[in-house]
Amino acid sequence: MIRDTSMGSRIFDTLNILFLSxxxxxxxxxxxxxxxxxFASEKQLATEAFFxxxxxxxxxxxxxxxxxxxxxxxxxxxxxxxxxxTFVNLFFTVTMAYxxxxxxLPGRNGIINMVIFTMIFSGGLIPTFLxxxxxxLLDRYASLILPIAISPFNLIVVKSFFQEMPEELEExxxxxxxxxxxxxxxxxxxxxxxxxxxxxxxxxxxHWNSFFSALIYLSSPKKWPLQVILRQMVMLAQFTAANxxxxxxxxxxxxxxxxxxxxxxxxxxxxLFVYPFIQRHFTKGVMIGxxxx
Amino acid sequence: xxxxxxxGHFPIGxxxxxxxxxxxxxxxxxLKTESGKRRIARMKKEKSLYILMIPGILYFVIxxxxxxxxxxxxxxxxxxxLGFLKSEWVGMENFRDFFSSPDFFMIFRNxxxxxxxxxxxxxxxxxxxxxxxxxxxxxxFKRAIQTIVYIPHFISIVVVASLTYVLFTTAGGAVNILMExxxxxxxxxxxxxxxxxxxxxxxxxxxxxxxxxxxxxAALAGVDQNLYEAAAIDGAGRFKQLIHIxxxxxxxxxxxxxxxxxxxxxxxxxxxIFLMTNALNRNVAEVFNTYVYTVGITQGAFSYSTAVGxxxxxxxxxxVLGTNGIAxxxxxxxxx
Numbered sequence: 001m002i003r004d005t006s007m008g009s010r011i012f013d014t015l016n017i018l019f020l021s022x023x024x025x026x027x028x029x030x031x032x033x034x035x036x037x038x039f040a041s042e043k044q045l046a047t048e049a050f051f052x053x054x055x056x057x058x059x060x061x062x063x064x065x066x067x068x069x070x071x072x073x074x075x076x077x078x079x080x081x082x083x084x085x086t087f088v089n090l091f092f093t094v095t096m097a098y099x100x101x102x103x104x105l106p107g108r109n110g111i112i113n114m115v116i117f118t119m120i121f122s123g124g125l126i127p128t129f130l131x132x133x134x135x136x137l138l139d140r141y142a143s144l145i146l147p148i149a150i151s152p153f154n155l156i157v158v159k160s161f162f163q164e165m166p167e168e169l170e171e172x173x174x175x176x177x178x179x180x181x182x183x184x185x186x187x188x189x190x191x192x193x194x195x196x197x198x199x200x201x202x203x204x205x206x207h208w209n210s211f212f213s214a215l216i217y218l219s220s221p222k223k224w225p226l227q228v229i230l231r232q233m234v235m236l237a238q239f240t241a242a243n244x245x246x247x248x249x250x251x252x253x254x255x256x257x258x259x260x261x262x263x264x265x266x267x268x269x270x271x272l273f274v275y276p277f278i279q280r281h282f283t284k285g286v287m288i289g290x291x292x293x
Numbered sequence: 294x295x296x297x298x299x300x301g302h303f304p305i306g307x308x309x310x311x312x313x314x315x316x317x318x319x320x321x322x323x324l325k326t327e328s329g330k331r332r333i334a335r336m337k338k339e340k341s342l343y344i345l346m347i348p349g350i351l352y353f354v355i356x357x358x359x360x361x362x363x364x365x366x367x368x369x370x371x372x373x374x375l376g377f378l379k380s381e382w383v384g385m386e387n388f389r390d391f392f393s394s395p396d397f398f399m400i401f402r403n404x405x406x407x408x409x410x411x412x413x414x415x416x417x418x419x420x421x422x423x424x425x426x427x428x429x430x431x432x433x434f435k436r437a438i439q440t441i442v443y444i445p446h447f448i449s450i451v452v453v454a455s456l457t458y459v460l461f462t463t464a465g466g467a468v469n470i471l472m473e474x475x476x477x478x479x480x481x482x483x484x485x486x487x488x489x490x491x492x493x494x495x496x497x498x499x500x501x502x503x504x505x506x507x508x509x510x511a512a513l514a515g516v517d518q519n520l521y522e523a524a525a526i527d528g529a530g531r532f533k534q535l536i537h538i539x540x541x542x543x544x545x546x547x548x549x550x551x552x553x554x555x556x557x558x559x560x561x562x563x564x565x566i567f568l569m570t571n572a573l574n575r576n577v578a579e580v581f582n583t584y585v586y587t588v589g590i591t592q593g594a595f596s597y598s599t600a601v602g603x604x605x606x607x608x609x610x611x612x613v614l615g616t617n618g619i620a621x622x623x624x625x626x627x628x629x
Contacts, residue, residue, distance in 0.1 A: 009531055016425055017434065023422070024441040027503065030456050033467060037459075049471040096349025099342035106336050111346070114353060121610060123360025124602035125582070126589040130366075130373075131359050149352045180341040209449030212564050216590055227451045234455040235568065257465050264455050271447050278447060279440060 031268070038062070038261035045257050060254040061262035070229060071266065077141075078225040082207040085145040089203040090196060092149040093158055098184050100155075101162035119152050132217060143217035144210065144225075151206075154199045161195040162188060198281035201274065208270060230267050234260045367600035380596075387600035396584065404580040407566075408558040410490055415497045416554060419505030420547060424539065426506060427513045428531070442503025453496055454568035458483060461492070484573040493569060497562070508550070512543045548620050556613030559605045581605045 032052040037045055038061055040054035065071050100108055122128075128147065137143040169191075170183050178186070189196070211227035218224060237256070253259075336343070367387055369380040391397055422442070429435040445453070461468050461482040469479040482488040520538050529537065563582035570578040579587075581601065589598030 006530070012428070012531065013430065016428055020425060020429065020434075020438050023502075024438050027442050027445060027499070030460065034456065034459065046465055046470075049467045049474065092348050092352055095345045096352075099339075099346045102339070102342060104335070105339055105342060106332050111350070114358075118353065118357040120613070121361070121606060122357065123363055124599065124606060125585050126595055126599045126602060127360035127363030127366065128356065129590060130363055130595065131356065135355070146352075147356045149356070150349060155349075180339075180345070184345070205447050209447075209451070211449065211451050212567070216586075227449055230451050230455060231568065235458055255465075257459060257462075260455070260459050264452055264459070268448060268452055271449075272444075275444060275447060279443065 031272075034261045034264050038258055038265050040258060042255040042258070045255055058254075061258045064254050064259060065262055065266070071226070071263065073222070074224055074226045074229040075266070077223060078208060078227070081141060081144050081225060082204050084141075085148075085207040086200055086204045088145050088149055089151075089154075090200055093151075093155050093199065094184075094189070094196070096150065097155055097158035098162055098188065100159045101165075103163070115152050115155060129216060138217055139219050139223065140217075141223065144207070144213045147213070148206075151203070154202065158192075158195055158199055161192060165191060194281065197277075201278045201281060205271065205274070205278065226267050230263055233263050364599060364603050366596050367603045369596055371596040371599075373595070383596075387597045388604065390597060391601050391604065396579075399576065400579055400581055400584050403577055404559055404561060406577075407490060407493060407561045407580060410494050411497060411561075412551075412554060412558075414494050415501070416551070418498055418502040420509055420543070422502055423506040423509035423513065423543075424535065426510065427539065428535075439503070439506075442506070444503070445500040446504035448500070450500075450562070450564045451568060453500055454565065457492060457496060457569070483569075484571060486574045486577045489569065489574040489577050493562075493565060496565060496569075508546060509543050512546045513539065516542045552613065552616040552620050555616040556609055558612065559609055 029050070029052075033050055036052050036054045039057045039059070040051070041056050041058055044051065044055050099105055100112060102108065123131075132138065132143050132147055137146065165188065169187055173183050173187055174180075209227065211225070211231065214223075214225050214228050218228075363377070366377065366380065368382060368384060369377075370383050370386075371377070371380045426435055426438065429438075458466075460466050463469050463479050463481050463483075468482070473479050480488070482492060516538065521534055524534050524538060559581050561580045561582065563580075563586075566578055566580055567583050567586065570583060582605075585598045585602045585605075588594045588601070
């Protein structure tokens with residue numbers, strides 16, 4: 001490409017880099033501040049507006065929130081729902097996507113249209129709630145998993161990926177006496193790891209971040225996942241509500257701001273931890289279906 | 294809500310683009326008429342494939358289509374004890390109640406204002422950011438910026454709302470400490486109706502601008518680089534190249550995304566608004582989705598709230614079809 005090296009062009013380049021850097025800084029600054037704040041002293045929090053390095057490091061906030069069962073228990077709930085839920089998602093998605101990837105399968109088009117229609121129109125909140133209630137799922141963890149077992153979007157992404165596989169591979173296996181299930185398990189799935197990883201990560205992030213299903217379906221506070229507890233503590237400032245195990249009262253309570261920050265940090269860390277893996281996969285995964293128009 | 298949970302992870306446009314892909318990839322072979330016998334023989338041969346689909350189909354029937362049938366309670370006076378079948382039919386009464394209620398105007402206004410602000414202030418952001426990223430010549434710098442600005446999309450909305458609370462509270466929030474030092478006054482951002490909308494739009498810009506660039510960057514990556522060379526030889530500067538090559542090449546994506554956005558003007562980010570609403574700002578915060586939740590789940594008016602939800606969905610479908618038609622008239626390919 002021919003480079004424009006005029007003065008105006010170079011000024012633009014410099015301003016552009018400055019602007020993009022500022023935008024990126026604005027993105028990370030809240031995280032850095034929260035992490036620093038969760039370790040900082042009360043004095044520093046009250047006097048300095050923004051800082052990214054705590055003057056003296058104190059673990060009091062973390063000790064305080066971990067002195068009760070509430071946070072560890074809800075974190076365990078979130079981990080369990082995320083792992084089990086993602087497994088259910090992948091099982092339902094793969095078993096449906098594979099048959100739908102066979103273009104000659106009678107009835108396939110009808111089913112695909114049925115799936116696509118649900119992306120345009122839905123029964124909405126109340127009828128879905130009544131169905132979940134009618135199935136006896138209220139206040140059970142299954143209510144966080146089954147009603148969102150398949151994302152139509154992910155289903156189509158996986159289906160498109162299967163469709164791209166050379167049919168000869170499967171045909172030769174079938175001639176050798178392999179069943180359809182065998183083909184799926186031994187040939188198709190091992191070759192689909194990139195898309196399964198991408199879709200699985202999206203499902204997992206969705207489960208970890210989800211809070212509204214728990215809010216409406218789970219009435220026992222002891223079953224609440226971390227996101228719901230986070231809302232209770234940060235937004236409603238309920239530290240000692242009846243629905244929580246009390247925090248250690250021997251403690252001199254650390255400043256409220258820093259407790260809140262510590263809870264936020266705990267709930268974000270897993271996402272930041274898996275983000276590099278997501279990043280490697282997601283652009284590819286998201287675009288698979290869209291690019292081949 | 295179950296749907297929004299996951300849809301929220303993708304730029305809407307991508308899902309729609311995929312949808313049209315799915316429609317296009319239907320094999321013409323399937324559409325040919327075929328003798329019933331051969332079809333049944335083929336179905337028998339592929340029995341195992343149908344068995345594999347059972348869990349998935351059951352899922353769609355139970356959790357997607359059963360609720361659609363459940364929409365009929367909008368025309369009933371639904372009593373949970375009597376069930377779907379025995380509850381009394383009331384025709385359009387629930388809709389009439391809603392249209393004549395004072396809440397109707399408030400909700401309609403709040404919903405539209407938030408959507409409009411979103412389209413004016415948030416919608417152009419990913420486009421601008423994508424164009425700026427596209428102009429960066431150092432690949433490593435571009436990748437680094439992308440890596441950073443995609444992060445907030447994967448952060449839960451509860452965390453985003455929590456960050457907002459911690460930063461903007463009058464009880465020691467960093468923004469207010471700064472305000473006090475500069476102006477000597479603090480502002481109750483979280484509890485004032487005036488600041489509700491700016492906070493919501495600000496959150497959306499912070500969370501989704503970066504991720505929203507993906508679809509535009511993908512479109513930009515497909516532009517033929519020879520076009521730029523040719524333009525440069527003809528003496529077009531970077532700005533002219535931007536106007537005559539880059540922008541036209543993503544115009545279609547912009548139009549499609551705008552159509553989709555129009556179809557969703559009655560659907561504001563439900564969880565986000567729910568989290569940011571409190572007793573002090575309810576007058577500007579209550580929108581269709583939160584109203585359905587409040588009246589339906591917390592007050593138990595199932596039929597009435599379902600009617601409100603159905604009204605919203607129907608308008609949404611009409612808007613998508615309408616804007617799509619308009620786009621086609623102006624020479625864009627539209628969605629269908």
